[in-house]
Amino acid sequence: MLHTVNKSSFESASLKICLGLAKSGSDILLIEDGVYGALAGTIHATMLAEATSAVSVYALGPDLKARGLPEDRLISGIKVVGYDGFVELACANDKVQSWL
Amino acid sequence: MKLAVMVNEGPYTHQASDTAYNFIVAALAAGHEIFRVFFYHDGVNNGTRLSTPPQDDRHIVNRWSELSKAHDLDLVVCVAAAQRRGIVDPDEAKRNGKDSDNIAPGFRISGLGQLIEAGIQADRLLVFGD
Numbered sequence: 220m221l222h223t224v225n226k227s228s229f230e231s232a233s234l235k236i237c238l239g240l241a242k243s244g245s246d247i248l249l250i251e252d253g254v255y256g257a258l259a260g261t262i263h264a265t266m267l268a269e270a271t272s273a274v275s276v277y278a279l280g281p282d283l284k285a286r287g288l289p290e291d292r293l294i295s296g297i298k299v300v301g302y303d304g305f306v307e308l309a310c311a312n313d314k315v316q317s318w319l
Numbered sequence: 320m321k322l323a324v325m326v327n328e329g330p331y332t333h334q335a336s337d338t339a340y341n342f343i344v345a346a347l348a349a350g351h352e353i354f355r356v357f358f359y360h361d362g363v364n365n366g367t368r369l370s371t372p373p374q375d376d377r378h379i380v381n382r383w384s385e386l387s388k389a390h391d392l393d394l395v396v397c398v399a400a401a402q403r404r405g406i407v408d409p410d411e412a413k414r415n416g417k418d419s420d421n422i423a424p425g426f427r428i429s430g431l432g433q434l435i436e437a438g439i440q441a442d443r444l445l446v447f448g449d
Contacts, residue, residue: 223445225338251334281341282334302345309342309443310320310351317446319327 221312225251225319228263233318235266243273246308248300250279254286259294271296279305322346323354323441325434327448329364330379331372336365339447340382347390354441355393356383357434358426360448363401366394368423380423387425394426395433 222241228234234249234256241247247270249257256267257278267276271294280299283290290299300308309315324343328335343353358365370380387394396406402415408422422428438444 225334225447250338302341303349305342306346306349306351309322309346309445315443315445317448319446319448 220245221308221315222247223315223317224249224253224256225317227252227255228266229255229261234263237318238266238270238274241270241274245274246277246312247274248277248279248305248308249282249297250305251282252286254278254282254288257283257293257297258288259292264294268294268296277304277308320443321352321354321441323437323444324356325437325444325446325448326356326358326362326365327360327446329361330370332361332364333449335447335449336362336379337377339445340379340386342445342447343386343392353390353392355395355433355437357395357397357437359397359400359431359434361400361404362448363396363404363406366396366401366406366423366426367421369421370423384423384425392425396422396426396428397434398428398430401428 222237224234224237226233276297277300278297280301324339326336326339330336372378407420408428409420412420
């Protein structure tokens, strides 16, 4: 399953809840303000860094760019994709769950 | 692949309609079919042709209409959500005694059944909202 998270982890618990419920092997795509959760060195970074062993985590590149977040400041293991990558992830997974 | 999209937020208030639009453009470019875009809750505000943003800003409503024309997209606005928010087509205007309508080209007003059908018919349903 593909999970999309569009809230900053500083604003909402949706990333935390998503990581708690996502099955091993799931894909998680951070979009919109959700991309703040991809930043290394924050109080939420450990939670996501630990999850990357069980799930694949992606961040939407245009949303990182719109917020001035450089890709070299992301937690290692997080892959940056464009909207084309978003489409590929949606098609590669049998379901898409939006954590709104 | 057949994709359906649901938009639950209005233009200029939340990024949801921009994300949905960009996703759909990328999906069409990759050769996928967009079965339907369903606008619900404040998302129905994407469908008013009276929207007039500043000229140097993106025109979210016209962008939907143009995409619909270019790719024959089915843009469906939920009738109950639309009535609450004053999104009206000629039939609804007549039925409710309104002096005009404001639905944008390419959009049509219908019911929740269209969302259910999209969920059944499409291979994936993606929801964009707050």
